[in-house]
Amino acid sequence: KNDLSTQVLGKEIYWFDSIDSTSNEAKKLAAAGCPEGTLVLAEAQCTGRGRLARGWFSPRGKGIWLSVVLRPPFQPYDAPKCTLMTAVALTRAIRRATGVPCGIKWPNDILYNGKKVVGILTEMSAEMDAINYVVLGMGTNVNIAADEFPDELAGIATSLAEAAGRPFCRKTLLKEILAELETVYLEVSRSGFDSILKEWRRLSVTLGQTVQVVGPDKQFSGLAVDIDASGALLVQTDGSLETVIAGDVSIRPA
Ligand code: BTN
Structure with missing residues (x-):
């Protein structure tokens, strides 16, 4: 009890x-x-x-x-x-x-x-x-x-x-x-x-921030604009909107 x-x-x-x-x-x-x-x-x-x-x-x-x-x-x-x-x-x-x-x-x-x-x-x-x-x-x-x-x-x-x-x-x-x-x-x-x-x-304190995404095979920075319905982070870079899945990625302030 x-x-x-x-x-x-x-x-x-x-x-x-x-x-x-x-x-x-x-x-x-x-x-x-x-x-x-x-x-x-x-x-x-x-x-x-x-x-x-x-x-x-x-x-x-x-x-x-x-x-x-x-x-x-x-x-x-x-x-x-x-x-x-x-x-x-x-x-x-x-x-x-x-x-x-x-x-x-x-x-x-x-x-x-x-x-x-x-x-x-x-x-x-x-x-x-x-x-x-x-x-x-x-x-x-x-x-x-x-x-x-x-x-x-x-x-x-x-x-x-x-x-x-x-x-x-x-x-x-x-x-x-x-x-x-x-x-x-x-x-x-x-x-x-x-x-x-x-x-x-x-x-969230991530949305609206410029972030650096560090993964096992790629690294880029962009603006964290939203999360999608699956919980992935959407990051706007110069050229594209990237979908970032938690997996083994880390996010750092840019
Ligand atoms: C992280 O920041 O990467 C996650 C940390 C999670 C820590 C907790 S403490 C209780 C539970 N037992 C563990 O060994 N880890 C989680």
Whole structure:
């Protein structure tokens, strides 16, 4: 029994003092048939993972290191939109609970003042045309002091406490995040992604910016003009409108 206000998220909760990665654990549980809404939380991760084979700094007790197992009724090609849905939910919850005016950087970051406060990692297992499970991994930097980040994250990462000048209760924030994620997930399951895409545009800090797109086989800059119905970023270059799929691409300020 827990004191969350959610119906689906948190049906089963696994809490670890320390773990390699909550997403590794969630994938194991998902593959073994755990129910939708299973949560894995850890106080510390020793090998937290990010996109593009990056690590995720996960110091003890200073953030919300969380993975959620979903079994969504979507097609596998809709999985990237789960990242957008999660970003919208987290941005809303964080703004409401902390007042920090953060925004979404396509595809999977939440930034404040140009620096990362949240990273989202969406991983999927699908067979034929059905999703078996999606694991949403979310790392929220809550009470990390500026000087606690490793040197390579200086100027790149920040925390809600640094942004607001005061610490926050992780439990309160966690409850808000889960409640909002459930609301958004149920809405999307019922009525599709359209309303979420609109909200995403409103909360985005990427649209309207000149960006540099860095992929494995090409690199170019242009103006980020919109996202399309699949969640891909549309970038206007001198000659053409490019459709950028999250995959292994990174976006940098130009
Ligand atoms: C990124 O910015 O590239 C995504 C970072 C995702 C970090 C979270 S923390 C909880 C979960 N467990 C992991 O190993 N990664 C995600």
